[in-house]
Amino acid sequence: MALHIVTISDMKLSAAREDVVVTYSLGSCLGVTAHDPKAGVGGMVHCLLPHAGAAREKARANPFMFVNTGVAMMVRRLMDRGAEKRRLVFKAAGGANMRGDNLFNTGARNFEALGKLLERNSVTLSASDVGGTVPRTMFLHLDTGRVVVRSLGEEKDL
């Protein structure tokens, strides 16, 4: 089994059934997984910010920093590896905010950006664990597409 670690503003994918993809320490960032059960390929992206408009030159250098460009690029890469868009199962975790924060709201803005992107593409989000003030770790198991979120020592399936 290989463990693929997704860092901040990063994406990893795999088509090996025994592999696991993980991202640690999601704060306001949003972790998004997409898995095609038939093709057996899946990926995870860890996006820092909602829109590439915040820093266009950075989006060109690294599209995975942003939800709107990062998720789209992940889907493109998965399709290159044999996935079909209509079969992809999307799940999301993270998007926390500082307590009482009504200005930065980065976590909520990240999740909203994902919602708009998926809606534009007529795709439904299968499951999510977002918001609050807690840190999260997200796992994608390639064998089944199972997504597990760990937070404060407790794990749950998404």
Next chain:
Amino acid sequence: MTRRQEILDTVSRVVAIPCCANKAAALLGDPEAELAELARIIEHDPGLTANLLKIVNASFFGGGKPMRTAGEAIRLLGTLQVLQFILSTGVAPSFVRRIGGYDLAPSMHLQHSVAVAMAARELGRVLGLDAPDYTFTAGLLAGVGKLLLGAYVQVDVKAILDLAMEQGLSFDRAEDAVLGINHAEVGGILLQSWGLPSEITEVVCHHLRPDEAPETDTVLDLVHIGNALAKMIGVGLGVDGLNYIPSATVIQRLGLTAGIVDRVCANVVDELRSVRHLFMECAEDACPV
């Protein structure tokens, strides 16, 4: 003895902060090593920086001028022999390997501290403020109290966390309720007892609640928001997560917008990549902490 007194008593006996001196020690043994590279390593390690500033601000070296950054201190000392002495005093034998209670591996606390320092400095730059160099030092040392509580005091963090969740308190308020003190105050008191300049110790002490500081201070404002941004970015989060309240007064005073905050976060993530090799040197297996 109250829990607060017990903690303060322990703090008064702490002679050195855990640090990751492996790479620095290896460089010291290398005759070709550049002083600049050594300075870079020390500047990004809260334990090494605090221990170094403690030594240079002690009366033995004191030329009257307080030293506020690792760079200033290194320029004052100058020789590798003296630095070697500092590093050897910086690594006490009894350090635990993990910051158990706060659920932080050593490299995680290091990464978080560096992210706070970078975010504070970068925020000042983006806002066009002429913030002093020690903004970085103050950010780097802001969380040092957590390191101490985790390493030297058997803190039951679950009790703090449960209280925070049940009563909707920020983590530092819950620390106050359970321990009689919070980790920001602990860090400030320790660094003060070591003779670090008040510009730094005041920032460390008040960085979670700047509105309670005796006077406004740009460095304090930058470190307060820098700490929030590092948590939002998600570098080295512990069980306390994002459970701290950003000050509306500071946000207004600095004129922050979501756009500014996004730009700073993006720049910090890029900058963190450039020092990633330092974190690798402090992986759990190699680290004495």
